[in-house]
Amino acid sequence: MPVNLTEDCFDEIIQYINNKQTLYSFLFVNRLFCRKIIPKLWSDPFTLLGQSSPSIVRIYISCLSNNERESIYNWGLRIKIKQNKPLFPYLSFLKELDFWCLKGSTEEWVRSVRCERNLKMNSFFRYFLKILLKKCQNIKILRWFIHDKHYIMPDIRNFSYGSHKSHNVFENIRELHCGDYYLDPVFYRHLSKFCNKIVILNVLHYHKPNDSNLTDLIKKQKGLQSITFCSLSGGTLRLVNSLSSQVHSLVSLRFEDTDFTDVSSKGFADCSNLKTIELLDCRTNDSYTFWEPFIQISRIQLSKFTLVRTPINPKAIEAILKNSDRNLRELTLDKIVIESMPEILNILKSYCKNLIYLKISLIEINDFTQRLFNILPTFKRLKSLIIRNSRLNTKYMINKLKLGPSLPKSLRLLDMDLEISANMLKKFLDNCAAPLERLILNYSIGFTDEHLKHILKYWRTKKTLKSIGFTYRSPPELFIMSSVTEKMEARVKKCIEVYDPDDQDDCLF
Template structure:
């Protein structure tokens, strides 16, 4: 009875909770819109709140759904470039622009460029086919760039005119072209501050300081005070004093800042760190992430941290100068230093400063990785002081550290959920496969194995890991001539016994990559066993994204 009411629409609040559970599961959400009108009405906003973040879409035609909302004057501007077979249909089932909640300028530009390619191509597939086509397919690069700029500006104008108030806005610019695209929308945003007035999450990632970047930063601290998550990645090797001072003003102007990330800076961060002492931040900020930061010139850590009253997690990801001067600042902090993540790159020798840091953070540390030749000493320290590791890897392996890694995994199975093992060496791969399966926990959220796989070793691993369910399994096999076919073993021990939910497999042989996702017959066979095969890079977890989404 309850189930029939659920599908008939008699329990709308409960239905909405069910649909919200499938947030970002686009395949399931697409199925939901066909249940009935109520399910469709509740599902459509989720499908359209962040369409530019969909990984590997079948096509980019949703952009055309937005362009339907252009006014007549703006439609005329497209006449120099494209012909639309449907000539901008006037009616759509929903006001799709109103649903947009999250925008990332890099992704928007990338999607528009790919859509422009399909518009200009005469050889698109049926799924990619567009109702638009470019009048002259031999457009110069500058003409194509102007067309892309027109589309970008048109989309942002459509969002603004439809009363969108963004929840999340990411401004990401890696090349000259993306700076030009940003300039197209910059004035629009300045003229329409309500568009980003209520943003809760903001990210600024750029590699060159321009006048518009500085103006935009000034605009932010004058108009946006509701940001709860702020990510600021500085341009590397560029003196960023003016921009860093603007960041300090942005921080001080926020009323509910809970998370902040500092990335790619070799400079002191003096103003931005001291701005954390502001009363708004001191009683709201609970997460700080340092990403590729050089602590060598930073001297105000203890002064800033001693004012943070509700700080619950600190994350240090591939940072530098974790030396005695840095540790002295940590020791001067009167509050607990709750280091949850420590990922280390090049360090040189491991000294007592780093040992004191790990010892001080042992009760808090949950995520650890080391891509350094000193991994043996560091693994020993982790085994000695840290028992709550949930995310482990990558770990640089050698003859000694490989066995320390296996011992550590066995010691932390109670908490371990994410395991990343990267071992190109044939001998190390064999040791891993022969000894890993029997020490895995009953359940893993994610496991990534990058190995040179011998099939007999793989069979040993799969047999020994039969008691472990892995939600997301990612395998990269560096094949040798004598390696053999791994799929018969994956089929026997993973597919038939349903030991994973999501699977990705990539094999590299003589420099050529083969992704299981594109082997459609095999993919269908896995689907029959309720295992979803994804593209390798769609299942791959980036540390930056993992920390950002988890904390």
């Protein structure tokens, strides 16, 4: 007997579908599907398209009233815009506003109608954006970035209010992604007056003159959960201290390329519910003072911990790992941590047995690699292992240290950024204890058809491998040109999906 879904159930299902082609195919099923899918597609049209698009602007213009179109004409767009009434109020569906994508799409559309000579483009776009935002009632995600240092960001106060003065078009923002050195200093101060529902905050290229305004914005939030700061050039002390205003809600914290000079970590050591800490390429003049709060007051139990090119206090790191204990799921440690903590492997073996993701730099001193391979079988839930250091002796690792047999049977992804010959790859795959589903190898060490033949054999024999990928990390003096033929590459692609890893932080290793 057929079962009919209610509209509420259908709405719930749609929220989990993000594939563009799938959504497009639903449009033609029936009127109900079309009516439900259109708001989803137009909530964030630029992300689904993956690029700017003048057609989006053309459709947005069709949503304007005759008076609004006339005002655009009087502003300088010397073309009479005749549009049929749209089937849907597309502008009202917009939930994610990407300033730069909309700007680029508008400029492309103006060029397509050959009106660019009559316009001062920047002034026109600001006016056009103001008109569009008056029809937007439900913006939840704001991306306020620029990608041109010569472009001066507009004053956000010109766009704040919608069709009613009592309604601010940005007051319901849940995610704020903003930054760049050319951001108007008024931006943070103005948002702090009415934005208090931000859950995710991502600030890129921030500098000191704005620190008090950004600090006020953080303090005004009622439940900030995730913060990412990238390329902070000053004012860090106030920002870190302001995190204490979110001690009960903050669960994720990420600092990239940040100056912690004369800063203590107490602001986020106080956050009792913090589950993720990521510090990448950060600097401090006194690492022991910076990390001291994690020894004295913190009992944080993390599920994800990342340390890359950041000075550490070994006692603090040990305290964090022990406090996190079996709650820790994802761990990334670079060479600085490994060399500063001789007992790191014993700590991992004793306290971090539930890891599912481990990314680690190998070093050639104190038999570290051998000891790591000895404890790998104890991580019975490990699914992803990423090894970094292309100068290690792969033959020694596979023949003497038994890399293949030492892998836990739970492992599904192995990324070996190593110089490995075709014969050594064959030996490794023949003795691999894990049913790998994804394998990532270094392509810059003379990758050949023989490498791919052994991978195909593993695929036929084990029947688990689904995809392979490549890194390109060897130093210039070790680089060897690949000799893979198109015929062999085509054979592999018929059986195995081929795509390279997308890891924005990998360049720091």
